[in-house]
Amino acid sequence: MDERISGFYVKAGHVRAGNGNDNSDTGTKCGRWNPTSEQVKVLTDLFTSGLRTPSTDQIQKISTQLSFYGKIESKNVFYWFQNHKARERQKRRKVSVDYDHQKDLIRHVDKISSPKHYVEFHNSYMHVAGEAHDEPERVIETLQLFPLNSFDDQESEKLRMHGDEFKEEGTTFSYTIGTEMDHPPLDLRLNFL
Amino acid sequence: MDERISGFYVKAGHVRAGNGNDNSDTGTKCGRWNPTSEQVKVLTDLFTSGLRTPSTDQIQKISTQLSFYGKIESKNVFYWFQNHKARERQKRRKVSVDYDHQKDLIRHVDKISSPKHYVEFHNSYMHVAGEAHDEPERVIETLQLFPLNSFDDQESEKLRMHGDEFKEEGTTFSYTIGTEMDHPPLDLRLNFL
């Protein structure tokens, strides 16, 4: 059975707001963004310079700038950085395993059946303040594209202290009450509610 | 085999297979929640009807109902709504800058009324199967869709006024930010890299 070629992968929606004139690229179908070499270059440069998670503003600006080379949208830039960062980390993590035992390297599959106080391990990255370890985070100050605090965050691998447990019941959603009650008849429409 | 959702669920059956996360049988529910078509449908309906931030109690009930279609927990519902809502907004924000200034607008009004055109819920392939089936409708007895309100709901979240929340850089965007230059080409400054 090979359903990989079947036409079921219609993927509803995704109508590309534009009128289909987006292919400024190599005759790309409007399926998904296909970055041009220039765009990739710029993005890569930015990434190399240290930009990991651009803010909305920067995404907008970058997007605007890159539109010069071809069709591109903000979300493309957003996804690009997300993916790049993720993949890099993914690779690093794969090769990592760092020093064998970190003592508390548990990485157990949390059983989130009854979330109450499950600890969340986190990488063994341990952020050493003021210590440049292996991450080549070179921030080229020469690349001041925008006045905004460009690349500040970098990869701040801070220890994720747990502290927020999801509560199914209780007084977790204290803020929800009275926030928006624009659907009073909810119980009505949904009997079970 | 309890294929309640038997049929052509192309996507179903994914269930994190092949990872060998043999911690404890795995098969059941390790990994993250993978909503079924029905679950998504119901959640979407609720969202569409205006529910955005369900209370703890509502989450509980929804979760209970949805558990019929498959494994689900309260927190899944909670997260679902949070994400859905957040992304609705995020989309709105990132989709801008699209109707840029390099092209003339052919449709003037379309610009305002096609915000959510962009990224519809696509959950792909599920629609195909979920529609023409005869099994899925089993518990829907209680889930009767009401006559939607006259006013266009789901868009009543304009109460927010955030400073960072913004889009449309087109008009307010000025290249006079730096003393650098005034032309768009970004590569120029990045060329040194």
Place this chain on the structure above:
DNA sequence: CCACTATGAATGAAAG
């Protein structure tokens, strides 16, 4: 034509 790979896109989960 089919398998594999790189990567764009999406989304569940969580942290802040």
Place this chain on the structure above:
DNA sequence: CTTTCATTCATAGTGG
């Protein structure tokens, strides 16, 4: 609520 992280889905591109 907002933003980020991790994992997965989907597809263009390429090799056999």
